[in-house]
Amino acid sequence: MSFNPLEHRGIPLDRQVRNWRELDVEPVDPDRSDPYTKCRIITMNGIEVEAVFFSHHFNRICPDPEVKKQLAEVRFIEQQQQKAVNWLLPGQASVLETTISYEQVAVDLTAWVSRMEPDPYLQQAYEFGVLEDFDHLYRYANLYEMIEHRKAEKIVGDLTEIMPGRPTLVEHRHPADNLRDPYDKNKTEPLSKLHALTIMSAEQQTMNFYMNVGPQYMEPIARQLYQEIGLIEEEHVTHYESLVDPGETWWERLVNHEYNECYLYHSFMETETDPKVKAIWELHLNMELEHLRLACDLMRRHDGRDPESILAPELPPPVTFEPNKELLRNLLATQIDLTTLGAGYVRDAHERFERMQEQIHGGEKPPSEQVIDQHRERFGQEYRHQPEGPHPVESFRELRIRDEES
Amino acid sequence: MPTAPAKTDVVDLLIQQHSQIRELFDEVAESRDEARHDAFGRLVRLLAVHETAEEEIVHPAARTSLPGGSGIVDDRLNEEHEAKEQLAALEDMGPDDPRFDAELDVLRVAVLTHARAEERYEFFRIRDQFTEKQLTALGAAVKAAEATAPTHPHPGTESATKNLLAGPLVAMVDRIRDIIRKAH
Numbered sequence: 304m305s306f307n308p309l310e311h312r313g314i315p316l317d318r319q320v321r322n323w324r325e326l327d328v329e330p331v332d333p334d335r336s337d338p339y340t341k342c343r344i345i346t347m348n349g350i351e352v353e354a355v356f357f358s359h360h361f362n363r364i365c366p367d368p369e370v371k372k373q374l375a376e377v378r379f380i381e382q383q384q385q386k387a388v389n390w391l392l393p394g395q396a397s398v399l400e401t402t403i404s405y406e407q408v409a410v411d412l413t414a415w416v417s418r419m420e421p422d423p424y425l426q427q428a429y430e431f432g433v434l435e436d437f438d439h440l441y442r443y444a445n446l447y448e449m450i451e452h453r454k455a456e457k458i459v460g461d462l463t464e465i466m467p468g469r470p471t472l473v474e475h476r477h478p479a480d481n482l483r484d485p486y487d488k489n490k491t492e493p494l495s496k497l498h499a500l501t502i503m504s505a506e507q508q509t510m511n512f513y514m515n516v517g518p519q520y521m522e523p524i525a526r527q528l529y530q531e532i533g534l535i536e537e538e539h540v541t542h543y544e545s546l547v548d549p550g551e552t553w554w555e556r557l558v559n560h561e562y563n564e565c566y567l568y569h570s571f572m573e574t575e576t577d578p579k580v581k582a583i584w585e586l587h588l589n590m591e592l593e594h595l596r597l598a599c600d601l602m603r604r605h606d607g608r609d610p611e612s613i614l615a616p617e618l619p620p621p622v623t624f625e626p627n628k629e630l631l632r633n634l635l636a637t638q639i640d641l642t643t644l645g646a647g648y649v650r651d652a653h654e655r656f657e658r659m660q661e662q663i664h665g666g667e668k669p670p671s672e673q674v675i676d677q678h679r680e681r682f683g684q685e686y687r688h689q690p691e692g693p694h695p696v697e698s699f700r701e702l703r704i705r706d707e708e709s
Numbered sequence: 710m711p712t713a714p715a716k717t718d719v720v721d722l723l724i725q726q727h728s729q730i731r732e733l734f735d736e737v738a739e740s741r742d743e744a745r746h747d748a749f750g751r752l753v754r755l756l757a758v759h760e761t762a763e764e765e766i767v768h769p770a771a772r773t774s775l776p777g778g779s780g781i782v783d784d785r786l787n788e789e790h791e792a793k794e795q796l797a798a799l800e801d802m803g804p805d806d807p808r809f810d811a812e813l814d815v816l817r818v819a820v821l822t823h824a825r826a827e828e829r830y831e832f833f834r835i836r837d838q839f840t841e842k843q844l845t846a847l848g849a850a851v852k853a854a855e856a857t858a859p860t861h862p863h864p865g866t867e868s869a870t871k872n873l874l875a876g877p878l879v880a881m882v883d884r885i886r887d888i889i890r891k892a893h
Contacts, residue, residue, distance in 0.1 A: 333821060334731065335814075395821045397828075452725040453732075521833060 305617040308565040309599065309610070313592030319380045321387070328387050329579060333395040338460045339624035340580055342408045343571045344391045345401075347587075349508030350501070350567055351385035354378075357560055361553055370601065377594050384587055391580060398516045399447050399525075403458045405509050406443060409436030410463055412505055414627035416498045419620070425495055428483055428546055429502065430634055431641060431648060432539055437631060438468030439532050442671045445678040445686045446528055456688040462626045465688040467699045469639050471671035474535045475663045477655040480643040481541040488548035488555070493615035496547070497563045501622070503543040510536035524677060527670035554602040558610050561595040570621035628691050636695040718844035719767060719851055720832045726759050727824040734817045738810070745804045756796060756820070757878060760789055761885045762854045763827075770847060771831050774838055781830050788823040795819060797878050854889040 331340055358378040365371055392401060410433060417429035444455035444465045455465055486495055513536055517529025551559070568588035575581035599610040641648050642656055652660075663669075668676070675685050685701065694700045717725070733752040740748050764786070772782045795816045802809055836844065 332814075332818070334735070334817070395818070395825050397825070450724075452721075452728040457732075521837065 306569060307617045308562065308569070308592055308595055309614070311592050313589045313594075313596065316376060316380070316593055316597065319383075319590050319593070321383050326383060326386055326390070328390050328583065330391055330393040331577060331580065333393040333400075334457075337576045338404070338407060338458065338462055339411075340575065340577045341392070341404045342411065342624050343575065343584075344388060344580070345405055345408045345508075346412060346501075346505055347567060347571065347584075348385060348389040349505045350564060351381055351388055352508050352511070353500075353504035354381045354560055354564060355385060357556070361557065364553070370605070373597060373601070377597065380590060380594070384590065387583060388587070391583070397451060398519060399443065399451060400458055402443050402513070402516070403440065403447060403455050405512060406436055406440035407459045407463050408505060409433070409509060410440060410631070411624050411627055412622070413502055414630050415623060415625070416502055418627070418630060420495060420498055421492050422486065422495050424484065425486060425498065425546060427648065428542065429498070430638060431643070432502075432506075432542060433631070434468040434634055434638060435471070435474050435535060435539070436468070437635075438471050438474070438671075439535070441465050441467050441687065442471055442528060442532065442674055444688070445674050446525055448686045449674070449678055449681060450522060450525060454686065454688070459688075461690055464628055464631065464691060465686070466694050468635065469641070471531065471535060472664075472669055473642065473660070474538070475659060475669075476538065476643055477659045478538075478541070480645065480655065481538045481545075482646060483542055483545045484646045485546055485548045488551050488613070491548075493613065494619045496559055497566055497619070499543060499546040500559060500563045501567065503540065503547070506536055506539040506543055510540055524670060524674055528674050531670045552606055554598075554606040555608075555613055557598045558595070558602050558613065561591060561598040562614055564591045565595055566618050567622060569618055570623070573621045574623050632691065632695045635699075639696055639699070717848050717852075718836070718841065719847035720836045720844065722848045722851055723759075723763065723767065723832060724828060726755070727828070730755060730759065730820060730824070734813070734820070737804070737813060738817075749799075749804050753796065753800065753878060754881070756792075757881045758855050758885055760793070761882050761889065762851045764789070765886060765889045766847060766850050766854060767831075767835070770839075771835055775831070775834050781834075785823070785827055785831060788819070788826065792816065792819050792823055793878065793882075800878055854885075 331344070355378060358374050358381065362371055362374050362378075365374065396404075413429050413433040413436060417426055417433060420426040420429060440455070440459075440463070447453060447455050447458075459465070486499070488496070510533060513529050513533035517526060517533060520526050520529065565588060568584050568591055572581055572584040572588055575584055602608060602610050640650055642652070643649070644653050644656075678685050687701065730752070733748060733755060736748040737745060737752055768782045768785065772778045775781060795812070799809065799812055799816060802812065835847075839847070
């Protein structure tokens with residue numbers, strides 16, 4: 304069913320403030336909820352966090368008191384939306400359990416976007432990135448069994464497989480090689496703008512989460528692994544944010560942000576399995592429609608352009624959390640050994656890459672390798688969950704399986 | 710099947726049991742008829758043994774050694790007391806009762822919340838304050854206590870175990886406590 308957010312009226316802004324009782328949302332069940340419901344919560348939290356910080360940055364460069372006032376009013380509501388969304392996560396979940404859900408988001412959201420992305424260069428950027436998050440899931444899953452004696456498949460279900468991706472070890476690239484070429488705002492499909500904003504926001508939230516929760520651990524290997532993967536998340540934020548055309552005006556960017564929030568709340572409303580959570584997506588969609596209308600008015604007034612000229616005539620098909628096992632296996636088989644050089648992709652370990660690797664590893668195994676070694680030492684083998692069969696790349700199959708065969 | 714390390718510190722051991730308890734709740738919820746009675750029986754026994762070992766060995770150590778330990782342990786004991794009442798009510802009801810599923814869910818979340826509170830406010834601080842040797846000694850004490858009240862009967866001890874782990878929860882807990890106290 305087609306839905307054009309520009310044609311719907313939302314809740315008037317002065318009726319959007321919620322009281323403490325309304326903010327006190329009931330969290331989802333720590334063990335029984337749909338893994339993808341948690342993924343949708345984590346995604347929308349990242350989107351709201353980006354909305355809030357984008358608005359703060361806009362405020363810092365905006366001299367117009369009237370605009371600042373409107374930004375402040377909408378921003379306050381966005382902060383409340385962030386609270387309502389993120390507080391759906393249950394307090395019983397450990398930091399590591401939430402981390403594993405974050406990586407499930409990174410895998411299945413990026414995989415979906417790569418499947419839907421019309422522009423081949425942008426699609427390559429998502430295919431490249433998803434194999435790295437896929438590897439992080441496997442590293443954290445091994446840490447989880449070591450610390451909490453529980454298997455990560457209990458958290459991700461059979462929806463997402465857990466095995467090595469592009470090894471985290473080789474994800475540490477020279478920072479200049481993390482920059483991509485941007486899309487052209489005048490030529491690209493509107494959907495491509497939404498994709499870039501969505502994945503950038505998700506990765507940014509992951510980066511912020513790891514940089515803050517990492518030091519809460521006492522186990523040395525946990526502290527170190529959060530540092531290492533946290534640094535990769537920074538690379539990913541650089542990678543995805545540089546896909547966005549820097550020539551977009553602030554007004555245009557504001558409209559894109561609000562439109563994207565409408566798109567995602569609408570998507571999740573359409574696909575949510577938990578009725579209570581679905582009600583929140585619906586409420587927030589109705590709030591966002593008004594935020595979008597206000598942003599469009601600002602763009603018309605200050606940019607002298609119609610928002611319709613940069614937006615799609617209706618929302619694209621809903622962003623859907625669903626298994627992407629086949630896609631991931633194909634990417635593992637074909638792109639596991641890629642790295643970047645400038646804004647392109649290569650297979651050889653070039654000089655700048657090698658230098659960075661030497662500097663950051665200092666001749667030692669990084670935490671992402673140590674966590675697997677330690678798991679093997681304690682449990683006799685590493686942790687994987689691969690219901691669809693052995694790893695598609697032979698050299699990435701389990702040591703132990705190879706030993707038994709030989 | 711991966712094997713757990715032989716020499717475990719007490720915190721690691723108890724977290725491992727929290728994970729087993731969580732799995733058993735899943736098993737009870739997913740099974741039916743006789744399999745469900747059996748899984749529920751194992752859950753009750755594991756909870757009885759685990760909680761009693763904590764009350765007799767871990768909480769006293771936390772109470773005397775942690776700053777604010779007394780208050781922390783009181784909070785945990787209150788949670789345990791409430792969970793035990795819920796568990797006793799479930800036992801009376803039995804797995805065939807139509808209210809069982811809903812009540813089991815209430816207990817599951819209560820037990821998980823209690824376990825997380827122990828991990829965050831008690832166990833991690835114990836690990837911080839105690840030496841490795843002390844942690845291993847406490848772990849050994851918990852293991853020894855539990856060996857006297859095995860949740861899975863060992864060959865040759867079935868009748869004794871059956872006796873120990875039979876009857877209502879309250880009586881079971883009392884017997885386990887006696888054994889732990891005699892062993893120390």
